[in-house]
Amino acid sequence: MQQIVTWLFDYAFYYPLVMSFVWMSGGLIYYLRWERGQPKRVDPPALESYPFVTLIVPCHNEGEQVRETIAHLAAQRYPHFEVIAVNDGSTDDTGAQLDALLAEYPQLRVIHFASNQGKAMGLRMAAMAARGEFLVCVDGDALLDEYATHWLMRHMVSSSRVGSVTGNPRIRNRSTLLGKLQVGEFSSIIGLIKRAQRVYGRVFTVSGVIACFRRSAVHDVGYWSTDMVTEDIDISWRLQMHHWDIRYEPNALCWILMPETLRGLWKQRVRWAQGGVEVILRYTRQLLRWRRRRMWPIALEYIFSLVWAYAMVSIVLLWLLGLFLPLPPALHVPTLLPQWHGVMLGMVCLIQFGIATLIDRRYETRVGRNYYWMIWYPLTYWLLSTATTVVAFPKALFKRKGTRAVWTSPDRGVR
Known part of the structure; x- marks a missing residue:
């Protein structure tokens, strides 16, 4: 029993420590190999060709922001494109606003669903209606940078094996502590992880909020799954298991x-x-x-994170039981307050945040001012990650097969 508890504590400590070093080293390798010396974002390199591109935006109750989203899509510096907006059974004025925008933007087409069919179905229908072989998909509340399509297409025209390219989401709303923490998270966690995963060959997921797809690749894997709660993770895995390449483009903001x-x-x-x-x-x-061995690293990484979440829950439960019941010394957890293990993990995390911030200054010069708030992130992230994983695992395990995933309007933050 003593040995099991020791293993539990060792795993809870060493897993995040090791992964931080993996992400930092991978992020630095990616920066040195692909980012350093690149042209500025506003001065992208010329492409060998400029194929026609379809920009797709599925919408559900996006009346407050859909005009802004369409305006940014229409302002792309890329020369040849169309915009398809899918009104997926919205109960607000999203459909009416999209119809009104048809007169303002001649490159816009609108598809209306009578009822909520889910984002995956909206993407499917838009892909089938698209005139372009390349699909840039964004969310209905997203503002696409004017040069983003150009940077995404740089990868598509460079290799016929590229099935998808994921962009670089940046947080708009930063007026609260949660907003500031997420600015740092998207830079030092999500961005760094994508860089590291790109280095060792496979990406866990494209960012559903901004990703470019080759339509023939999407057709090859059967389009987006309508019964998966995160269609972006699912299609990322199916593309890579069919040996399509997925790349990360940090200049596509x-x-x-x-x-x-x-x-x-x-x-x-x-x-x-x-x-x-x-x-x-x-x-x-x-x-x-x-033949799927190149997917093993990201699969193992996720499985190890699941085990870590349950290891953390076990430690917390042992601490709670020790408050009310006499436990054997081998099972006794005296405190959850950070000891030297916690201090070391916190220091490594801050180093990770620092490295990611230095890399990301290329895309957002003032991102470093959020570094102060990131001292709170390790505690927030680990608690949230542990709790959501423990709750999500049984939900996924006992989910009824074939249940369609439909829209639920999310929290859009304070603006």
């Missing part, structure tokens, strides 16, 4: 709204965690084949 209430953040992160578990449960058997 997209400004997004994120939750700034605990309730909204909780719902979002439970959905993300459930989506990851659903993918692991659905595709683990296929991953056992040798």
Whole structure:
């Protein structure tokens, strides 16, 4: 029993420590290999060709921001494109606003669904109606940078094996502590992880809020799954298991709204965690084949994170039981307050945040002023990650097969 408890504590400490070093080293390798010396974002390199591109924006109750979103899509510096907006059974004035915008933007087309069919179905219908072979998909509250399509297409025209390119989401709303923490998270956690995963060959997921797809690749894997709670994670895995390449392009910026209430953040992160578990449960058997071996690192990384979450919960439960029951010394957890382990993890996390901030200054010069707030992030992130994973795993495990994932309006934060 003593040995098991020791292993539990060692794993809870060493997993985040090791992964921080993996992400930092991978992020630095990516920067030195692909980012350093690149042209400025506003001066992208010329492309060999400029194929026609379809910009897709699925919308559900986006009346407050859909005009701004369409305006940014129409302002792309890329020469040849169209815009398809899908009004997915909105109950507000989204449909009416989109119809009014048809007169302002001749490159805009609108598809209306009578009822809520879900984002995956909206993407499917738009892909089938698209005139372009390349699809740039954004969310209905996102503001796409005017040069983003050009940077995404740089990868598509460079290799016929590129099935998707994921962009660089940036947080728009930063008026609260949760907003500031998420600015640092998207830079030092999400951006750094994508860089590291790109270095070792496979990306866990494209960013659903901004991603470019080759339509023939999407057709090859059967389009987006309508029964997965996170269609972006699912299609990322299916593309890569069919040997399509996924790349990360940090110059393809997209400004997004994120939750700034605990309730909204909780719902979002439970959905993300459930989506990851659903993918692991659905595709683990296929991953056992040798031809899919390049997917093993990201699969193992996610499985280890699941084990870590339950290890943390076990430690907390032992501490709570020790408050009310006499436990054997081998099971006694005296305190949850940070000891030297916690101090070391905190220092490594701050180093990670510092490295990511220095890399990201290329895309947002004032991102470093959020570094002060990131001292709170390790505690917030670990608690949230642990709790959402523990809740999401049984939800994914006992989810009824074939249930369609439909829209639920998220928390858009304080603006």
